[in-house]
Amino acid sequence: MEHRKLAFIGAGNMSRSLISGLIQSGYPADSIIAANPSRPKLDALAADFGIRTTQSNAEAANWAQALVLAVKPQMMAAMLGELLASGLRFEGKLLISIAAGISVARLQHLAGGHDNIVRTMPNTPSLLGLGMTGLYARPQISQADRDYCQQMMAAVGKTLWVAEEDGINQVIAAAGSAPAYFFLFMEAMAEEAQKRGFSAEEARLLVQQTALGAAQMVAANPGLTLAQLRAQVTSKGGTTAEAIRSFQHNQLERLVGDAMAAAVARARELETQL
Numbered sequence: 001m002e003h004r005k006l007a008f009i010g011a012g013n014m015s016r017s018l019i020s021g022l023i024q025s026g027y028p029a030d031s032i033i034a035a036n037p038s039r040p041k042l043d044a045l046a047a048d049f050g051i052r053t054t055q056s057n058a059e060a061a062n063w064a065q066a067l068v069l070a071v072k073p074q075m076m077a078a079m080l081g082e083l084l085a086s087g088l089r090f091e092g093k094l095l096i097s098i099a100a101g102i103s104v105a106r107l108q109h110l111a112g113g114h115d116n117i118v119r120t121m122p123n124t125p126s127l128l129g130l131g132m133t134g135l136y137a138r139p140q141i142s143q144a145d146r147d148y149c150q151q152m153m154a155a156v157g158k159t160l161w162v163a164e165e166d167g168i169n170q171v172i173a174a175a176g177s178a179p180a181y182f183f184l185f186m187e188a189m190a191e192e193a194q195k196r197g198f199s200a201e202e203a204r205l206l207v208q209q210t211a212l213g214a215a216q217m218v219a220a221n222p223g224l225t226l227a228q229l230r231a232q233v234t235s236k237g238g239t240t241a242e243a244i245r246s247f248q249h250n251q252l253e254r255l256v257g258d259a260m261a262a263a264v265a266r267a268r269e270l271e272t273q274l
């Protein structure tokens, strides 16, 4: 991929995931800089990946050709305001937001009218090259800038472009936030397995290997629907059928639907507040 000088503004969980994936995919460490107010995360990134680091957002942003805006949504206005106040000129730079709940129009306003912005929604498995990222760009964004974002996110997993900006909020519900849903489900299973006599290590092994195997089964069988894969496990009159009946009796589908709707609602609410 093209190796532009790339700055991560904010060096938290998501930046670490993306930087790790990019370095593993061969992005040169000296083409990446991370900026963060405090040193410990920067020191860890420098030690683990050999990238450049700074406590000055302005230094990173001035140096870079592309900026990943990776602060919490609530910090975005202050961060961009300070960059503008420092005299930074965004002209010629591509802004790539990973923040939930901040529209392109709002980002453009916060960046002093600069409109070369791509909005993305990655997730933390990017750390392992197994990310899932949604991307959105307004029609005026150049093909070269789209390709750069596509290659960056493809270096850390799979990508899906959405045609409408609200599609990013739907990606949050289905992928950005979703690793946590699976962790919650696995937590519940592991706790129950412990109650049924397994040690914590044994319970984790049982749940982790089963989740990994199930996900691999889905990926390895694109010709089978998820329902068909489930049916392969579900012997007539057997144990799985009873477990599934219990989930359905307790309205698992409605619970999942409500949870995803809540994530979308929060993303839209943030868009009106920030």
Ligand SMILES: NC(=O)C1=CN([C@@H]2O[C@H](COP(=O)(O)OP(=O)(O)OC[C@H]3O[C@@H](n4cnc5c(N)ncnc54)[C@H](OP(=O)(O)O)[C@@H]3O)[C@@H](O)[C@H]2O)C=CC1
Pocket (backbone or CB within 6 Å): 009, 010, 011, 012, 013, 014, 015, 035, 036, 037, 038, 041, 057, 070, 071, 072, 073, 075, 078, 079, 098, 099, 100, 121, 122, 123, 124, 176, 177
């Ligand atoms: N976590 C996830 O799964 C996903 C997160 N996102 C988005 O990614 C963004 C970052 O989230 P995440 O990485 O989880 O959050 P973190 O809190 O882990 O990271 C945010 C980082 O920003 C730093 N920071 C705070 N203020 C500033 C500032 N003014 N300038 C530069 N850096 C600053 C923080 O530093 P310090 O801690 O030292 O204060 C922290 O290291 C959010 O907008 C979120 O919506 C998107 C997809 C998935």
Ligand SMILES: O=C(O)[C@@H]1CCC=N1
Pocket (backbone or CB within 6 Å): 100, 172, 176, 177
């Ligand atoms: O919880 C959040 O708001 C962020 C966005 C998606 C995952 N984490």
